[in-house]
Amino acid sequence: MTSSILSWIWSERFWLPENVTWADLEHPPPGVEYPRIGQIVYAIPLAFGVLFLRLLFERLVAKPCAQILHIQADVSRPPQSNAVLEKVYGSRTSPDEKQLAGLSKQLDWDVRKIQRWFRLRRNQDKPSLLKKFSESMWRFTFYLGIFIYAIRYLWVSPWMWNTKECWYNYPFQPVSPGQYNYYLAELAFYWSLMLTQFTDVKRKDFNIMLVHHFATISLITFSYANNMLRMGTLVMCVHDAADIFLEAAKLANYAKCQKLCDTLFIVFSLVFFITRLVIYPFWVVRSVLIESWEIVGPYQSWWLLNGLLLVLQVLHVIWFYLIARIAIKALFKGKVAKDDRSDIESSSEDEADTNCRSSKDSKDSSSNGCSRT
Numbered sequence: 001m002t003s004s005i006l007s008w009i010w011s012e013r014f015w016l017p018e019n020v021t022w023a024d025l026e027h028p029p030p031g032v033e034y035p036r037i038g039q040i041v042y043a044i045p046l047a048f049g050v051l052f053l054r055l056l057f058e059r060l061v062a063k064p065c066a067q068i069l070h071i072q073a074d075v076s077r078p079p080q081s082n083a084v085l086e087k088v089y090g091s092r093t094s095p096d097e098k099q100l101a102g103l104s105k106q107l108d109w110d111v112r113k114i115q116r117w118f119r120l121r122r123n124q125d126k127p128s129l130l131k132k133f134s135e136s137m138w139r140f141t142f143y144l145g146i147f148i149y150a151i152r153y154l155w156v157s158p159w160m161w162n163t164k165e166c167w168y169n170y171p172f173q174p175v176s177p178g179q180y181n182y183y184l185a186e187l188a189f190y191w192s193l194m195l196t197q198f199t200d201v202k203r204k205d206f207n208i209m210l211v212h213h214f215a216t217i218s219l220i221t222f223s224y225a226n227n228m229l230r231m232g233t234l235v236m237c238v239h240d241a242a243d244i245f246l247e248a249a250k251l252a253n254y255a256k257c258q259k260l261c262d263t264l265f266i267v268f269s270l271v272f273f274i275t276r277l278v279i280y281p282f283w284v285v286r287s288v289l290i291e292s293w294e295i296v297g298p299y300q301s302w303w304l305l306n307g308l309l310l311v312l313q314v315l316h317v318i319w320f321y322l323i324a325r326i327a328i329k330a331l332f333k334g335k336v337a338k339d340d341r342s343d344i345e346s347s348s349e350d351e352a353d354t355n356c357r358s359s360k361d362s363k364d365s366s367s368n369g370c371s372r373t
Contacts (some may be wrong), residue, residue, distance in 0.1 A: 004218060013299075013300060014288055014299075015225060015226045015300075016226060017169060017296055017302075018297070018299060025227070026174075028174065032174040033174060034171075034173075034175060034227060035180070035225075035227050037221075037224065039180065039224075040184065040220075040225075042186060043183075044188075044191060044366070047188045047189075047191035047195065048151065048186075050191075050192040051055050051195065051196070054138050054192065057137075057138055057141065058135075059195075060139040061137070062138060063130070063134065065137065066132075066254075069254075070234075071131075071133050071254055071255065072128055072129070072130060077287045078124060079116075079118075080117065082107070084103070084106065085107075085117055085118070089118065089121055093118065093122055094118065100211040126296065132250040132252040134252065134329075135200055136250040137251060140247035142189060143240050143324065145183070145239055145346060146185060146186065146189075147240040147244060149181075150196060150233065150240065151237065152237065153179075153233070154234070156238060157230075158231075159230045163234070163284070163287035164291050165230065166228070166230040166234075166291075166292070167291055167295040168295065170227070170292075170295070171228075172229055173230065174231070175227070178228045179233060182233055182236070183220060183229065183232065186220060186236050187221065189368060190213055190220070191217060193213055194213045197209065197210060200250050206337070210317075212312070212315055215308050215311050215312055219232070219235070219305065219308045220232065222301065223235075225304065226301055228305065231284065231287065234284055235280075235284055237278075238284060241275045242268055242272040244265055244271075245265075245267050245268035246265075248266040249261050249268055262330050265326070265330060266330060266331070268323075269324065272320060273320060275362075277316060277317075277320060281314065282315055284309075285306075285313065288305070289306060289354070351357055
């Protein structure tokens, strides 16, 4: 029974081009190694190591940096203790006028007093500036480090300059230590983001980011399983570039360096447009859709991988629409306006401070975020 399920999951006709079998890949020439799916499984336990490293980084690096920049954890005034309002808050953080009128009669409180109670209560649940700064600094450090690593590795790789090299002699292409380390680091990082999605600062594009992380993990895993590592490294590198400037803009915003924030956000918008809406579709996706068809020919998992790549492209378009709105406001008003995917916090009355958070995901990212955003 188990062997039947495994043979169905790892069907050669699904994963590999015609006339290629798993047995062909199990016996590479001397000194050559082909990727095996069992190797990438190590990313899951490594993801917990990434989480532990993040905790150390936020405590030993991000927090001291925040203190130097005079960024402290926000201390909000708690509302008056009230069991009835607390119960309502558990189901709805912003009651409508009908509920407010009912609570006013029940408690013999003025409506404005009840509204103020809910406002103070929401402020208690807002993520602190210190938490936002620490999250962004961690992501900035990872994206910068992994991008530098990728560029150093890809700069001397022939497929960076000629994408047809990704498909010559496919799938009999050896995996190098650089490729494996890059894949393992990216996959572990995105598994860690998936695990912390529910505890990190929650934003309005929560569901989109969940789809993004799932598509990213699926792309990285699938591309490793059928040895599309060359194209996969290009996809990941393209997505990491813009995320660096996004997280840097957030850090500048949290440090109240508004001019720097505005400048970094404009740079991020330009890099995002060039990498996600020009290079990615017309260089990367075009190669997978057209060049691989001409050189290798389509097969079943080829269709699935292209579908995931196109899902990322749809997310890129949605995000760039949100980014462009913020960038246009920054250009015409001289200040980055509130992000349309900003933190889910208090009501509009509490949103006095501007911010320059934007959609990724990045990471994301698309990804982001084979990739990402």
